[in-house]
Amino acid sequence: MVKRLIEEIIKKNAPIVAGLDPVLGYVPEHILKEAFEKYGETLEGAAEAVFQFNKGIIDAIYDLVPAVKPQIAMYEQFGIPGIATFKKTVDYCKEKGLIVIADAKRGDIGSTSAAYATAHLGKVQVGSKSYSAFDADFVTVNPYLGSDGINPFIDVCKKEDKGIFVLVKTSNPSSGEFQDKVFEGRPLYELVAEKVAEWGSQCMDGTYSNVGCVIGATYPEMGKALRKIMPDNYILVPGYGAQGGTAKDLAGYFNDDGLGAIVNSSRGIIAAYKQEKYSKYGQENYAEASRQAVLDMKEDINSVL
Amino acid sequence: MVKRLIEEIIKKNAPIVAGLDPVLGYVPEHILKEAFEKYGETLEGAAEAVFQFNKGIIDAIYDLVPAVKPQIAMYEQFGIPGIATFKKTVDYCKEKGLIVIADAKRGDIGSTSAAYATAHLGKVQVGSKSYSAFDADFVTVNPYLGSDGINPFIDVCKKEDKGIFVLVKTSNPSSGEFQDKVFEGRPLYELVAEKVAEWGSQCMDGTYSNVGCVIGATYPEMGKALRKIMPDNYILVPGYGAQGGTAKDLAGYFNDDGLGAIVNSSRGIIAAYKQEKYSKYGQENYAEASRQAVLDMKEDINSVL
Numbered sequence: 001m002v003k004r005l006i007e008e009i010i011k012k013n014a015p016i017v018a019g020l021d022p023v024l025g026y027v028p029e030h031i032l033k034e035a036f037e038k039y040g041e042t043l044e045g046a047a048e049a050v051f052q053f054n055k056g057i058i059d060a061i062y063d064l065v066p067a068v069k070p071q072i073a074m075y076e077q078f079g080i081p082g083i084a085t086f087k088k089t090v091d092y093c094k095e096k097g098l099i100v101i102a103d104a105k106r107g108d109i110g111s112t113s114a115a116y117a118t119a120h121l122g123k124v125q126v127g128s129k130s131y132s133a134f135d136a137d138f139v140t141v142n143p144y145l146g147s148d149g150i151n152p153f154i155d156v157c158k159k160e161d162k163g164i165f166v167l168v169k170t171s172n173p174s175s176g177e178f179q180d181k182v183f184e185g186r187p188l189y190e191l192v193a194e195k196v197a198e199w200g201s202q203c204m205d206g207t208y209s210n211v212g213c214v215i216g217a218t219y220p221e222m223g224k225a226l227r228k229i230m231p232d233n234y235i236l237v238p239g240y241g242a243q244g245g246t247a248k249d250l251a252g253y254f255n256d257d258g259l260g261a262i263v264n265s266s267r268g269i270i271a272a273y274k275q276e277k278y279s280k281y282g283q284e285n286y287a288e289a290s291r292q293a294v295l296d297m298k299e300d301i302n303s304v305l
Numbered sequence: 306m307v308k309r310l311i312e313e314i315i316k317k318n319a320p321i322v323a324g325l326d327p328v329l330g331y332v333p334e335h336i337l338k339e340a341f342e343k344y345g346e347t348l349e350g351a352a353e354a355v356f357q358f359n360k361g362i363i364d365a366i367y368d369l370v371p372a373v374k375p376q377i378a379m380y381e382q383f384g385i386p387g388i389a390t391f392k393k394t395v396d397y398c399k400e401k402g403l404i405v406i407a408d409a410k411r412g413d414i415g416s417t418s419a420a421y422a423t424a425h426l427g428k429v430q431v432g433s434k435s436y437s438a439f440d441a442d443f444v445t446v447n448p449y450l451g452s453d454g455i456n457p458f459i460d461v462c463k464k465e466d467k468g469i470f471v472l473v474k475t476s477n478p479s480s481g482e483f484q485d486k487v488f489e490g491r492p493l494y495e496l497v498a499e500k501v502a503e504w505g506s507q508c509m510d511g512t513y514s515n516v517g518c519v520i521g522a523t524y525p526e527m528g529k530a531l532r533k534i535m536p537d538n539y540i541l542v543p544g545y546g547a548q549g550g551t552a553k554d555l556a557g558y559f560n561d562d563g564l565g566a567i568v569n570s571s572r573g574i575i576a577a578y579k580q581e582k583y584s585k586y587g588q589e590n591y592a593e594a595s596r597q598a599v600l601d602m603k604e605d606i607n608s609v610l
Contacts, residue, residue, distance in 0.1 A: 023416070024431070032432075041432035073413055073420035077429045079438035083388050107447060108378055108410055109477040111328070115378035124382045126329065127337075127346035133384030142412060144449045144472060146479035167449060172414040174451035181488040181496065188486060188493065195482065 001137050001163040002234055003206040005099050006259060008066030014298045015254075015305075017101060017236070018061055018290075019266025020054055020089060021071035026271040027053045028283035047081035050074075053286075054089050057270055060287035062096040064294045067137075069101040069236075069264055090136055100136045101236065105167065107142030107149045114152035121153070121162040138163040140214060140236070143192050150199055154211065157203055163210035163234075166199070168192050168226060171216025171239030189222065193229040200233045208260070209233050215253065217245025217263065224252030227260070235261040240297075241268030247300040258305050269293045306442050306468040307539055308511040310404050311564060313371030319603045320559070320610075322406060322541070323366055323595075324571025325359055325394060326376035331576040332358045333588035352386035355379075358591075359394050362575055365592035367401040369599045372442075374406040374541075374569055395441055405441045406541065410472065412447030412454045419457035426458070426467040443468040445519060445541070448497050455504055459516065462508055468515035468539075471504070473497050473531060476521025476544030494527065498534040505538045513565070514538050520558065522550025522568065529557030532565070540566040545602075546573030552605040563610050574598045 009015050024032070027049045035049035058068070070093075075086035090100050106116040120139040123130040141153055141164045153164045169179055169189040179189045193213065200209030212234035215223050227235070235253050239245040240263050253261040272278045272293035273286040281289035314320050329337070332354045340357060344350035363373070375398075380391035395405050411421040425444040428435040446458055446469045458469050474484055474494040484494045498518065505514030517539035520528050532540070540558050544550040545568050558566040577583045577598035578591040586594035 021417070023420075036432060041434045043429075043431065043436050043438070046429070046431040071413075071417055071420075073411070073417045073424065076424035077420045077438055078431075079424070079436070080385065080389050080392060082424075082438065084385050087385060105413055105447070106378070106410070108376075109475065109480075112326070112376055112378045115328075115376075115382045119378065119381035119384070119387075124348075124351070126348065126351040126383075127341060129346045131348050131384070133348070133382055133387065142410070142447050142449055144447055144483060145475050145477060146482035146484070148477040148479040170414065170450050172450060172453040174453040177451035177500065178449060178493065178497065179451070181486075181493060183486040183488055188483065188488075191486065192483065 001161050001205060002208045002210050002212065005066060005234070005262070006206070006208065008099060009259070009262065012064060012066050013302065014065055015262045015301060016065050016294065016297055017067045017069045017262050017264040018057070018065050018269045018294065019069045019071060019264045020057070020270060021074045021266040022050045022053055022270060023074060024049065026274070028286050030284065043078045043081045046078045047085040050078070051085045051088055055092060056287040057290045058093055058096055060291040061294050062098055064291065064298065065098070067099040067101055067262065068093050069103045071103045071266070087134055090134060099138070101138040101140070101165065102134065102136035103140050105140050105142050107145055109145050109148040110152065113149050117153040117156040122156040122160055138165060140165045140167065142167050143195065147195070154199060154203055157210045161205070163212060165212040165214050165236040166192070166196050168196060168213040169215045169219055169222050171218045171243050171245070175216065189226070190229060193226045196233055197230045200230070204232065207232070212236055214238065217249055218243055220249035220252055227253060227255070231255065237261055237263045241265045247304045250301065251304045254305060263301055265297055268297065306466050306510060307513045307515050307517065310371060310539070310567070311511070311513065313404060314564070314567065317369060317371050318607065319370055320567045320606060321370050321599065321603055322372045322374045322567050322569040323362070323370050323574045323599065324374045324376060324569045325362070325575065326379045326571040327355045327358055327575060328379060329354065331579070333591050335589065348383045348386045351383045352390040355383070356390045356393055360397060361592040362595045363398055363401055365596040366574070366599050367403055369596065369603065370403070372404040372406055372567065373398050374408045376408040376571070392439055395439060404443070406443040406445070406470065407439065407441035408445050410445050410447050412450055414450050414453040415457065418454045422458040422461040427461040427465055443470060445470045445472065447472050448500065452500070459504060459508055462515045466510070468517060470517040470519050470541040471497070471501050473501060473518040474520045474524055474527050476523045476548050476550070480521065494531070495534060498531045501538055502535045505535070509537065512537070517541055519543065522554055523548055525554035525557055532558060532560070536560065542566055542568045546570045552609045555606065556609045559610060568606055570602055573602065
């Protein structure tokens with residue numbers, strides 16, 4: 001699957017992921033109004049509003065970006081209708097040729113991790129039939145439980161040609177509380193990175209592995225060091241834009257081949273119309289604002305490569 | 306919420322949680338047959354089978370146990386119908402007076418963690434109305450992202466009188482890969498435990514905190530040491546029974562007041578009829594086998610307190 005991701009990155013000349021992390025506060029009034037008229041101020045109404053909001057953005061940017069990253073938490077909060085919108089969003093993105101990274105940060109052990117892997121990447125057996133529950137292309141995974149948590153995902157990745165991104169160093173201010181603790185001279189995030197390289201070596205897909213990692217844009221020095229520990233693992237980089245990471249911070253996340261990293265922006269793309277810079281578009285044309293934000297981000301990131 | 310948990314533990318004289326982690330392989334043939342006749346070999350059929358299986362067990366044990374712990378991964382693998390069964394299971398357990406611990410091991414940062422907390426414990430605002438998406442009483446949380454990941458859960462716990470259990474030392478063999486790494490003479494799980502004590506102090510509910518932790522039954526020496534670091538935090542203990550933890554391993558997880566820990570068994574209860582010991586019940590009477598397994602577990606755990 002990482003091979004397909006790379007093909008799409010090269011084709012679109014954009015090592016960019018659009019984070020589909022909608023909150024109702026981002027949804028323009030005309031979309032909210034229509035959804036609430038149809039379903040009332042209910043979970044169904046909220047889920048419909050979120051789907052129509054997503055659809056507008058996807059239609060406006062699918063030719064520019066290789067991948068999207070829906071954050072499942074934002075859908076889970078609207079219960080079953082929310083999860084149904086998550087699934088509809090995944091399906092719609094795939095129809096448009098986009099690669100879908102389910103940002104779910106799942107992680108458990110043994111048969112439970114296997115169930116998560118099945119849910120998000122694999123197929124579940126029901127009697128004589130099998131079904132894909134959510135069918136994303138990649139899913140983000142939490143490493144705290146060790147190999148017992150990761151191996152079941154790798155099994156599904158091998159079987160279905162899918163991928164994972166394992167959290168190594170997250171973009172948030174308190175990520176250092178545990179991730180930066182130093183063990184025999186080396187921080188925990190480096191130990192996790194070594195494991196990612198090891199897990200990834202079982203799961204190569206061309207020159208890169210289907211096991212990638214997450215390193216926040218807000219820690220560029222660490223990004224550079226980790227790049228060397230995991231030369232074959234794609235880095236999914238959150239924290240660009242709204243969280244403070246800039247393009248010049250990101251050069252060290254890429255390999256000399258110009259590949260190896262994909263940079264996410266969520267709010268910066270999906271709520272672009274709320275920024276001063278794109279305010280001329282207005283609520284009605286929120287999706288065009290998102291398109292312009294992608295074009296600007298693409299130029300910004302490519303300027304350092 | 307932990308106060309209510311303690312009341313129920315005392316009333317039922319059972320520091321026990323029944324883990325509702327169904328797989329289709331546990332569901333007796335007569336239930337599967339009926340569900341597939343109604344819905345076909347579909348995700349809906351699987352979800353219906355799982356719900357009827359759960360219902361049988363809940364009806365048989367709700368007077369014996371204070372709490373249940375549905376493992377959401379097992380439901381997620383059946384997609385939206387699976388999640389609907391998760392929700393129906395939570396609701397049915399609450400109708401029966403049971404406390405529900407959603408085993409979801411969620412964890413992210415900022416607004417994303419807030420969305421997970423809202424989804425599983427809180428209420429989401431939709432226009433002028435608010436709704437509970439899943440409405441469990443407790444949820445399990447992964448600490449890898451630090452305080453930024455935990456604080457949004459604590460905010461919801463305070464507002465709604467709910468609780469969390471933070472992973473400290475998990476029961477699986479590879480849990481040591483990261484959790485046991487020693488930083489300045491102290492293993493990571495102890496550093497996490499100290500943070501749990503700190504987070505928990507903001508969120509007391511009587512003599513215990515609404516912030517608890519997870520420590521596997523398979524590491525009794527660590528359990529004893531961690532008990533001292535977190536005297537006010539309830540310990541949710543997985544790994545008893547099927548994973549190899551025994552009652553005598555568990556004494557050190559409890560405080561001198563006989564409280565402070567609640568022991569989970571999943572397979573050991575819900576698939577009891579598959580064990581040699583309970584085989585006389587047969588598939589048809591699987592729920593009675595589960596009831597007997599709970600009675601036996603209760604006696605076993607209470608024998609060491």
